[in-house]
């Protein structure tokens with residue numbers, strides 16, 4: 001069960017990344033979600049943002065840049081996703097502001113980032129989150145998307161309790177995302 005939604009999302013994203021018109025239509029789905037996250041974490045143009053799990057069509061990373069002007073680094077542990085996302089970023093003219101790198105969230109030492117954004121499909125979510133929290137700099141913000149209650153079995157989260165004590169939370173009116181939790185390293 002775990003991974004079924006992630007695999008389906010990836011397939012749809014591969015299609016969207018190949019056509020700017022499909023990308024533009026599909027990105028509407030992410031716009032209000034990302035706007036709420038920008039305001040939750042008060043992201044500004046001088047922030048350096050790391051997105052973990054960008055997928056072939058990194059809507060969230062692209063919109064985070066478009067809404068704030070911030071430099072964004074997107075990582076994904078899947079080679080095809082990275083290649084496809086890089087082509088899209090170049091086609092959109094954002095190559096100077098958005099980097100796409102092949103890496104796993106568990107291997108990253110995110111000391112240079114002010115904001116870390118974690119996609120719903122990051123796997124294993126709790127492990128990557130704990131590593132980010134341990135390794136990021138003081139004052140860094142971590143945004144974690146959490147699934148709706150009935151959908152948790154489709155995502156790789158073993159221990160939900162670690163997400164309870166967040167600093168702030170934004171609850172969404174979304175199909176599969178219940179909320180985005182904000183953590184600040186102190």
Ligand SMILES: C[S@@+](CC[C@H](N)C(=O)[O-])C[C@H]1O[C@@H](n2cnc3c(N)ncnc32)[C@H](O)[C@@H]1O
Pocket residue numbers: 006009010013052053054055056057058059060061075076077078081103104105106119120121122123124128
């Ligand atoms: C399909 S995308 C969805 C994100 C969506 N495109 C967005 O912009 O919010 C999720 C991606 O997370 C990647 N992923 C999952 N676990 C990861 C990890 N531990 N480190 C890096 N990438 C990961 C998957 O390879 C997949 O491409």
